[in-house]
Amino acid sequence: MIVSINKLKTFFNKKEKQKLTLLFFMMVIAAVLETIGIGMIVPLVGIVTNPSVIKEHYLLIYIYELFNFSSTSAFMVFSVLALLSIFILKNMYLLLFNYIQYKVILNQQVKLQGQLFKKYLTRPYIFHLNRNTSTLLRNVNEEVARVCQGIVLSAFQLLSEILIILFIFILLIVTSPIATITASFLLGGSVFIFFRVFRNKISSLGKELQSVNGTLIKWVNQGLGANKEIKVLGKENFFINSYTNQSLIKIRNSRYIKILEVVPRLFIETLLVSVVLITMLIIIFQGTNTTQLVSTMALFAMAAFRIMPSINRVVALITNIKYSKPALDVVYEDLFLNKDSITESGSNGTLSSFKLSQRTFNQSIELENVFFKYPNQKNYSIKNVSLTIPTGKSVAIIGESGSGKTTIVDIMLGLLLPEKGKVIVDGVDLHNQISLWQKKIGYIPQTIFLSDDSIRNNIAFGVDTININDDQVWKALEQAQLKDFVLSLPEKLDTSVGERGVRLSGGQRQRIGIARALYHNPEILFMDEATSALDNETEMEVMKAIDNLKGQKTLIIIAHRLSTISNCDIVFKLKQAQIVEVEYQNNSSIPRLLGNMGVN
Numbered sequence: 377m378i379v380s381i382n383k384l385k386t387f388f389n390k391k392e393k394q395k396l397t398l399l400f401f402m403m404v405i406a407a408v409l410e411t412i413g414i415g416m417i418v419p420l421v422g423i424v425t426n427p428s429v430i431k432e433h434y435l436l437i438y439i440y441e442l443f444n445f446s447s448t449s450a451f452m453v454f455s456v457l458a459l460l461s462i463f464i465l466k467n468m469y470l471l472l473f474n475y476i477q478y479k480v481i482l483n484q485q486v487k488l489q490g491q492l493f494k495k496y497l498t499r500p501y502i503f504h505l506n507r508n509t510s511t512l513l514r515n516v517n518e519e520v521a522r523v524c525q526g527i528v529l530s531a532f533q534l535l536s537e538i539l540i541i542l543f544i545f546i547l548l549i550v551t552s553p554i555a556t557i558t559a560s561f562l563l564g565g566s567v568f569i570f571f572r573v574f575r576n577k578i579s580s581l582g583k584e585l586q587s588v589n590g591t592l593i594k595w596v597n598q599g600l601g602a603n604k605e606i607k608v609l610g611k612e613n614f615f616i617n618s619y620t621n622q623s624l625i626k627i628r629n630s631r632y633i634k635i636l637e638v639v640p641r642l643f644i645e646t647l648l649v650s651v652v653l654i655t656m657l658i659i660i661f662q663g664t665n666t667t668q669l670v671s672t673m674a675l676f677a678m679a680a681f682r683i684m685p686s687i688n689r690v691v692a693l694i695t696n697i698k699y700s701k702p703a704l705d706v707v708y709e710d711l712f713l714n715k716d717s718i719t720e721s722g723s724n725g726t727l728s729s730f731k732l733s734q735r736t737f738n739q740s741i742e743l744e745n746v747f748f749k750y751p752n753q754k755n756y757s758i759k760n761v762s763l764t765i766p767t768g769k770s771v772a773i774i775g776e777s778g779s780g781k782t783t784i785v786d787i788m789l790g791l792l793l794p795e796k797g798k799v800i801v802d803g804v805d806l807h808n809q810i811s812l813w814q815k816k817i818g819y820i821p822q823t824i825f826l827s828d829d830s831i832r833n834n835i836a837f838g839v840d841t842i843n844i845n846d847d848q849v850w851k852a853l854e855q856a857q858l859k860d861f862v863l864s865l866p867e868k869l870d871t872s873v874g875e876r877g878v879r880l881s882g883g884q885r886q887r888i889g890i891a892r893a894l895y896h897n898p899e900i901l902f903m904d905e906a907t908s909a910l911d912n913e914t915e916m917e918v919m920k921a922i923d924n925l926k927g928q929k930t931l932i933i934i935a936h937r938l939s940t941i942s943n944c945d946i947v948f949k950l951k952q953a954q955i956v957e958v959e960y961q962n963n964s965s966i967p968r969l970l971g972n973m974g975v976n
């Protein structure tokens with residue numbers, strides 16, 4: 377409990393904590409108003425059943441004389457109106473309080489969702505290799521909401537209900553101590569027993585819901601994402617069944633928790649009726665007179681009328697908080713724990729010493745005895761690799777499948793941090809100038825991610841539409857050999873590519889990726905088998921465009937095809953995580969080397 381509160385405190389900054397404190401005080405006022413409303417019932421019923429009390433009770437005499445009432449009936453009308461006004465004021469205040477409460481907590485939810493999304497986006501690449509996207513999606517969209525609404529909002533509502541119950545309890549105990557104490561033991565005891573019995577069950581249901589939510593997203597993602605393969609293989613039922621099975625688990629879980637919310641209500645209702653009746657008996661046996669009995673009973677009935685939903689809500693809110701607690705642990709862990717040094721060192725480092733936009737890389741990219749192993753792997757994927765790439769040169773990295781080509785490029789891109797050794801660019805450790813590096817490089821992956829957006833927005837990916845330079849887009853399209861195709865489209869740059877680029881051919885998608893990398897006019901261009909999906913003719917056209925960049929840009933190309941690398945200045949051959957050969961363009965041994973390594 378204390379641990380959870382400490383975790384929750386870290387979600388709020390000083391100003392937000394002040395807002396919560398303000399909410400707390402507003403809540404106390406709300407509870408006081410609720411109690412005053414109920415407390416006024418006793419004198420009113422007393423006045424109605426026995427008007428002579430107006431002239432007997434000192435406070436009532438004082439009010440009667442203060443306002444100069446002409447008759448007891450006028451006084452009664454006044455009392456009714458006063459009570460009505462208090463209820464109207466109280467409820468208007470409660471409306472305002474609820475509005476502010478929702479505003480503060482839901483704003484916090486939006487902020488935390490943004491923070492968590494940012495956290496995931498800025499975590500090192502290796503983090504994403506180890507985490508499932510469905511889980512991250514679930515955490516941002518659902519778990520943060522569970523923390524804010526299921527825990528923070530519920531805790532506020534719980535506190536508010538407890539305060540109301542406490543104040544009403546004080547009011548009742550002043551009026552009729554024995555009956556109140558008996559009732560409290562019965563009610564408090566039953567709520568306590570309920571939570572002792574179901575505590576573990578509620579927690580395990582909360583955890584189950586968390587895991588099922590992640591799995592449900594995973595099945596929808598996989599089913600819709602691999603729709604083409606699924607249709608070809610006729611595996612629709614497998615995905616539908618897998619989804620439905622998880623959905624059934626979720627339904628069973630929700631049914632259980634809903635019943636757990638209803639059971640106490642029914643039980644407490646029965647108990648309360650018994651308590652009111654028993655209280656009546658106790659009061660009768662205590663020998664109270666009829667007027668007092670009627671007003672005390674009215675107070676108890678009114679209190680029961682108000683306390684009943686409060687107790688129900690207390691039970692439901694505690695259940696909800698326990699049910700949502702697994703979300704708190706997950707969100708806390710991802711937001712505040714597991715800080716890794718990669719992004720941090722990358723984004724501050726010695727950056728300030730460079731004038732970002734002016735500086736260009738003009739010496740070399742060097743790997744010095746670099747070792748890299750993926751998490752939970754026994755073998756190194758890159759083992760003691762040293763190499764130098766002079767800027768302005770075109771370099772090919774070749775080797776059989778699994779030899780470490782993508783890994784070495786990911787290390788040079790700054791996505792993976794070497795376990796041992798260094799990547800040095802122009803004499804400075806890459807991870808001390810990662811932001812500058814990111815501004816200077818372009819990357820064309822094996823498969824391009826296209827968003828369901830226009831060709832323009834896909835090429836100037838991550839740039840606001842109003843800031844996109846169309847001339848630059850056309851230039852990039854021309855370099856990627858795609859200009860004629862786009863010109864032939866009725867909507868040209870505004871043409872929508874469809875989800876993941878379904879409205880384009882594989883080769884066109886790939887060339888959009890090339891244009892995207894070229895749009896920012898990078899100094900260093902990395903290509904990971906970027907042309908392997910193209911037919912020979914298109915590949916030749918694209919490579920011709922890439923060849924035109926030679927001398928202006930450093931090109932680092934992972935390639936399988938002989939044609940892709942035949943014009944490269946340097947060829948590095950990787951085998952089982954190590955560089956085994958280095959060949960230079962003018963060296964006639966390149967074709968021989970390529971012939972030996974399964975390059976087609």
Ligand SMILES: Nc1ncnc2c1ncn2[C@@H]1O[C@H](COP(=O)(O)OP(=O)(O)OP(=O)(O)O)[C@@H](O)[C@H]1O
Pocket residue numbers: 505750751753757775776777778779780781782783784
């Ligand atoms: N995320 C990962 N987790 C664990 N091991 C990985 C991961 N990615 C790659 N590996 C392992 O690292 C080694 C090198 O992989 P890499 O992708 O760099 O090879 P590659 O030469 O690019 O292969 P290909 O030509 O087939 O793309 C392989 O043995 C692979 O199994």
